[in-house]
Amino acid sequence: xxLSLTPDELRFRDEVRAFIAAHLSPESRRASFxxxxxxxxxxxxxxxxxxxxxxxxxxxxxxxxHGGPGWSAAQRWIFExxxxxxxxxxxxxxxxxxxxxxxxxxxxxxxxxxxxPRILSGEDRWCQxxxxxxxxxxxxxxxxxxxxxxERYVVNGTKIWTTHAxxxxxxxxxxxxxxxxxxQDGISFLLIDMKSPGITIRPIMMISGDHDVNQVFFDDVExxxxxxxxxxxRGWTYGKYLLEFERGGGVNSxxxxxxxxxxxxxxxxxxxxxAISRPEIATKLSEIxxxxxxxxxxxxxxxxALQRGDNPGxxxxxxxxxxxxxxxxxxxxxxxxxxxxxxxxxxxxxLHALDDEPLIPEDVLSAVPRHLNGRANTxxxxxxxxxxxxxxxxxxxx
Amino acid sequence: xDLAPTEAQQMLRHSIERFVAEHYDSAARxxxxxxxxxxxxxxxxxxxxxxWLGLPFAEQVGGxxxxxxxxxxxxxxxxxxxxxxxxxxxxxxGGALIAECGSExxxxxxxxxxxxGERLLSFAHYETDARAGLSAVRTMVRSEDQGWxxxxxxxxxxxxxxxDVHLVSARLPDQQGRDLALFLVPKDAAGVRLREAPxxxxxxxxxxxxxxxxxxxxxxxxxxxDVLPAIEAVVDRAIAALGAEAAGMMRAMFDATLAYTxxxxxxxxxxAANQVIRHRLADMYIQCEEAQAMAARAALLIGNEANxxxxxxxxxxxxxxxxxxxxxxxxxxxxxxxxxxxTDELDLGFYxxxxxxxxxxxxxxxxxxxxxxxxxxxxxxx
Ligand SMILES: Cc1cc2nc3c(=O)[nH]c(=O)nc-3n(C[C@H](O)[C@H](O)[C@H](O)COP(=O)(O)OP(=O)(O)OC[C@H]3O[C@@H](n4cnc5c(N)ncnc54)[C@H](O)[C@@H]3O)c2cc1C
Numbered sequence: 209x210x211l212s213l214t215p216d217e218l219r220f221r222d223e224v225r226a227f228i229a230a231h232l233s234p235e236s237r238r239a240s241f242x243x244x245x246x247x248x249x250x251x252x253x254x255x256x257x258x259x260x261x262x263x264x265x266x267x268x269x270x271x272x273x274h275g276g277p278g279w280s281a282a283q284r285w286i287f288e289x290x291x292x293x294x295x296x297x298x299x300x301x302x303x304x305x306x307x308x309x310x311x312x313x314x315x316x317x318x319x320x321x322x323x324x325p326r327i328l329s330g331e332d333r334w335c336q337x338x339x340x341x342x343x344x345x346x347x348x349x350x351x352x353x354x355x356x357x358x359e360r361y362v363v364n365g366t367k368i369w370t371t372h373a374x375x376x377x378x379x380x381x382x383x384x385x386x387x388x389x390x391x392q393d394g395i396s397f398l399l400i401d402m403k404s405p406g407i408t409i410r411p412i413m414m415i416s417g418d419h420d421v422n423q424v425f426f427d428d429v430e431x432x433x434x435x436x437x438x439x440x441x442r443g444w445t446y447g448k449y450l451l452e453f454e455r456g457g458g459v460n461s462x463x464x465x466x467x468x469x470x471x472x473x474x475x476x477x478x479x480x481x482x483a484i485s486r487p488e489i490a491t492k493l494s495e496i497x498x499x500x501x502x503x504x505x506x507x508x509x510x511x512x513a514l515q516r517g518d519n520p521g522x523x524x525x526x527x528x529x530x531x532x533x534x535x536x537x538x539x540x541x542x543x544x545x546x547x548x549x550x551x552x553x554x555x556x557x558x559l560h561a562l563d564d565e566p567l568i569p570e571d572v573l574s575a576v577p578r579h580l581n582g583r584a585n586t587x588x589x590x591x592x593x594x595x596x597x598x599x600x601x602x603x604x605x606x
Numbered sequence: 607x608d609l610a611p612t613e614a615q616q617m618l619r620h621s622i623e624r625f626v627a628e629h630y631d632s633a634a635r636x637x638x639x640x641x642x643x644x645x646x647x648x649x650x651x652x653x654x655x656x657x658w659l660g661l662p663f664a665e666q667v668g669g670x671x672x673x674x675x676x677x678x679x680x681x682x683x684x685x686x687x688x689x690x691x692x693x694x695x696x697x698x699x700g701g702a703l704i705a706e707c708g709s710e711x712x713x714x715x716x717x718x719x720x721x722x723g724e725r726l727l728s729f730a731h732y733e734t735d736a737r738a739g740l741s742a743v744r745t746m747v748r749s750e751d752q753g754w755x756x757x758x759x760x761x762x763x764x765x766x767x768x769x770d771v772h773l774v775s776a777r778l779p780d781q782q783g784r785d786l787a788l789f790l791v792p793k794d795a796a797g798v799r800l801r802e803a804p805x806x807x808x809x810x811x812x813x814x815x816x817x818x819x820x821x822x823x824x825x826x827x828x829x830x831x832d833v834l835p836a837i838e839a840v841v842d843r844a845i846a847a848l849g850a851e852a853a854g855m856m857r858a859m860f861d862a863t864l865a866y867t868x869x870x871x872x873x874x875x876x877x878a879a880n881q882v883i884r885h886r887l888a889d890m891y892i893q894c895e896e897a898q899a900m901a902a903r904a905a906l907l908i909g910n911e912a913n914x915x916x917x918x919x920x921x922x923x924x925x926x927x928x929x930x931x932x933x934x935x936x937x938x939x940x941x942x943x944x945x946x947x948x949t950d951e952l953d954l955g956f957y958x959x960x961x962x963x964x965x966x967x968x969x970x971x972x973x974x975x976x977x978x979x980x981x982x983x984x985x986x987x988x
Pocket of ligand 1: 335336337338339340343344345346368369370371372420421584587588589590591592593594870872873877880882883941942943944945946948
């Protein structure tokens with residue numbers, strides 16, 4: 209057992225560092241430093257994605273045959289860590305980490321050929337249409353219906369909490385194509401063009417003032433049969449495959465380390481009157497650091513198992529849960545660090561482009577909206593209550 | 607001993623409850639937030655008519671003669687309704703300091719104007735992190751030409767936007783230690799610059815910059831050259847009142863969450879049918895009860911405590927207990943609402959933010975825990 213990198217891995221790390229140094233502009237860095245939402249807005253991401261695309265590095269987890277770099281688990285880790293450390297904008301996971309892997313596994317040759325390159329280039333922007341007003345944790349109860357009519361499905365219903373639907377040109381959606389005794393068996397996985405007639409989008413504002421999520425309405429929306437992924441009625445299986453990617457497939461500790469770095473910087477600066485000199489702030493930061501080290505080690509164990517071709521086992525189910533809690537601990541101490549400056553509410557976005565001098569500096573302003581948005585971490589992608597249920601059932605066999 | 611509210615206190619609570627039910631629905635709240643001053647002047651006039659602006663002032667100066675328990679009742683109910691009127695700034699801080707330190711003449715002119723709703727105040731004191739304590743003042747004042755010249759900068763000033771007069775703390779030269787005084791600075795005095803922004807969850811907050819501001823001789827509040835003890839006493843009482851307000855906000859969040867988990871169905875049954883949710887609700891309820899108990903206790907003791915140490919122990923203790931409870935209740939209320947909880951579509955978010963403000967005002971929970979520990983440790987019986 210060893211944590212040190214091999215000479216090859218070290219060379220790779222230097223290569224990644226050199227690439228970042230050459231292609232990540234100070235403006236992008238500043239913009240992503242001040243980003244308070246989960247993903248950066250597309251205009252912040254675009255130049256960075258373009259550079260990555262030219263190098264073939266957009267999708268660290270994709271194999272060669274689909275245009276990925278074909279990296280080992282260790283290389284992926286190194287890449288994600290270096291990007292996070294440098295403060296690179298986060299690419300939307302919806303194409304790269306969610307629908308992409310599903311298409312690779314279950315899509316037709318035509319679907320792969322059409323969609324995968326467009327994800328890499330950034331030409332397509334995806335959103336995830338799973339949740340509905342009546343179906344959140346109980347996703348299998350979803351009601352949005354797709355009825356076959358000749359060569360098309362006709363879709364009616366509504367999706368909600370759809371992140372970045374307002375930026376997306378495509379949605380992957382779970383829809384009901386039949387009523388079966390077991391709800392899960394009547395669900396199909398559809399690819400929907402967001403420009404289709406009959407789609408309307410209602411923005412939903414977050415308590416932070418950010419516009420990240422939406423409600424999407426479908427009114428007799430026609431979707432070609434060719435946009436079905438896999439078999440009709442098997443969408444639940446594909447959707448769950450994807451959720452596993454969303455939960456355990458990614459690594460969280462690199463970006464959490466960066467988030468912790470940001471609050472430490474703030475605590476060490478005049479902007480917080482050196483909050484770090486307060487013992488309670490210093491010890492809270494240490495507690496978080498220790499939680500983060502533990503999480504990182506657990507993530508590395510999963511990667512190492514994957515690298516050897518083993519199944520990572522039950523540990524992966526606790527990663528999402530712990531990562532979300534560590535994230536919230538970071539944003540919470542961030543608010544404590546800024547002290548009374550938390551009294552100011554700034555709802556204009558993006559923070560890096562405010563056109564006047566705000567009452568307090570942007571670095572300080574970002575703490576509160578980050579904390580407010582951070583509350584969603586234990587809610588989306590399977591809430592903490594649901595995660596604990598999964599652990600109890602699937603890991604402990606209860 | 608009798609901890610039941612008096613008839614007068616019950617009547618006070620009912621009248622505030624009624625007012626809040628009539629005037630603070632979600633739409634009204636959102637409108638108030640959009641208002642440039644962060645609240646509705648109409649409401650303020652009604653506060654005056656109902657006698658609430660005179661609630662804590664002595665009868666001989668025309669007040670209602672209420673004490674911290676009455677103030678706590680008012681604040682708790684206003685908290686439930688998430689009122690954004692500048693009651694804290696004008697009455698509990700500004701008015702209280704005038705009553706505490708002002709000359710007879712200053713009290714005679716200012717207190718009636720506060721009580722009838724004509725005059726609004728801000729308390730401009732902090733200059734740096736609240737963790738530095740209340741004594742960290744560097745704003746200077748010089749005696750000049752039978753008047754004063756004020757120079758300095760204040761941050762985190764609540765409600766300065768609507769204030770007619772800012773109550774500003776400043777240091778007198780050459781008096782080593784006992785040199786803190788308070789000054790009445792009209793909002794339009796030359797050299798006063800206001801930079802303001804929306805306050806988290808409603809209301810306004812500002813930075814005030816005083817550049818060689820000339821003030822008349824009678825701008826000084828009273829004659830004491832050592833107002834720090836008075837400021838500490840007033841802030842301690844304000845913390846107790848804010849604790850009651852927070853308890854009201856928590857109760858509103860709890861009520862909303864209890865109601866929601868009964869009607870929101872997932873997996874074919876209400877959320878509240880799940881044991882983990884039931885236990886969570888029970889814990890939230892316990893925290894609400896404890897917060898209310900601590901607020902009531904603080905209200906009863908904060909006015910009576912003979913010495914400053916006892917008083918500060920009460921205030922800091924309330925801040926710690928209520929602050930922790932508030933965080934738990936606020937975070938769990940959001941969590942149990944699922945994605946709805948993090949949107950602006952419910953009022954929950956406003957409560958969440960206002961409770962963050964409660965945490966941040968006048969020193970964090972940790973600050974007050976340390977303050978309590980220092981006082982508690984040193985007050986060990988012989
Ligand atoms: C910022 C954000 C972005 C999102 N983006 C997307 C997106 O892009 N696409 C998409 O499809 N969805 C998205 N979601 C939706 C997300 O997946 C759901 O919010 C989540 O599944 C929870 O559903 P819900 O919000 O309806 O809460 P509910 O299911 O109503 O749950 C409410 C509360 O009850 C608890 N609870 C529910 N059932 C049980 C139970 N059986 N036992 C114990 N506790 C229970 C939950 O843990 C939660 O605390 C997003 C959500 C957020 C907040």
